[in-house]
Amino acid sequence: MSLEEKIINILENSITARVHFRCDGTSVWGDGYKIVADKIRSRAILCMENTRLPAGTAFYSLEVNKLSVSTEMAKGMTSDTEKALIVHEATHALQDRAARTLNLIDSECPAFIAQCMYLKLAMPNQFPFQVGPHVDIFVIAHNIANTMLKPGGNRTLTAASVELQSLKEAISKCPLYHPREDEDREFDGIAEV
Numbered sequence: 001m002s003l004e005e006k007i008i009n010i011l012e013n014s015i016t017a018r019v020h021f022r023c024d025g026t027s028v029w030g031d032g033y034k035i036v037a038d039k040i041r042s043r044a045i046l047c048m049e050n051t052r053l054p055a056g057t058a059f060y061s062l063e064v065n066k067l068s069v070s071t072e073m074a075k076g077m078t079s080d081t082e083k084a085l086i087v088h089e090a091t092h093a094l095q096d097r098a099a100r101t102l103n104l105i106d107s108e109c110p111a112f113i114a115q116c117m118y119l120k121l122a123m124p125n126q127f128p129f130q131v132g133p134h135v136d137i138f139v140i141a142h143n144i145a146n147t148m149l150k151p152g153g154n155r156t157l158t159a160a161s162v163e164l165q166s167l168k169e170a171i172s173k174c175p176l177y178h179p180r181e182d183e184d185r186e187f188d189g190i191a192e193v
């Protein structure tokens with residue numbers, strides 16, 4: 001199976017279809033990921049293996065509409081944690097499609113919630129994260145996803161929400177994002193080629 005096919009399969013699977021919520025202006029919904037899958041089919045979004053990326057990582061480049069994955073991810077993409085990471089990156093593609101400039105931290109919040117909602121749906125009784133620089137982010141995002149998924153759970157987080165504030169704080173403190181916390185991401189749309 002090609003890399004594109006593996007990624008499309010994840011974006012169109014029945015778990016991704018159930019990932020939906022609103023987070024301070026970003027709308028995430030299952031069918032949105034199908035639009036991202038179609039953009040991959042039409043090559044408006046490119047998927048590439050990047051041998052320089054550390055194992056287990058992926059990256060969406062908004063300037064060139066490209067989803068890069070590590071060599072190890074390109075080979076695998078069978079575990080729920082890998083699939084959830086693809087959903088994280090595809091959430092940035094959804095933000096790109098909406099073509100609205102967002103602060104870096106604000107843009108990461110819905111991506112982490114989507115990743116955790118996927119994992120909560122795929123493995124309801126596990127917390128599949130290892131200790132590392134991201135662990136605080138995952139604890140909070142996983143809790144948010146868990147609350148949203150409860151029957152009747154509120155799936156809208158406003159800017160004023162306490163949970164969202166604590167998620168933003170955890171992302172700002174993470175060494176990966178801290179040096180860039182004031183950066184803006186100029187999402188500029190995904191044109192058809």
Ligand SMILES: [Zn+2]
Nearest residue numbers: 088092108111
């Ligand atoms: Zn991200």
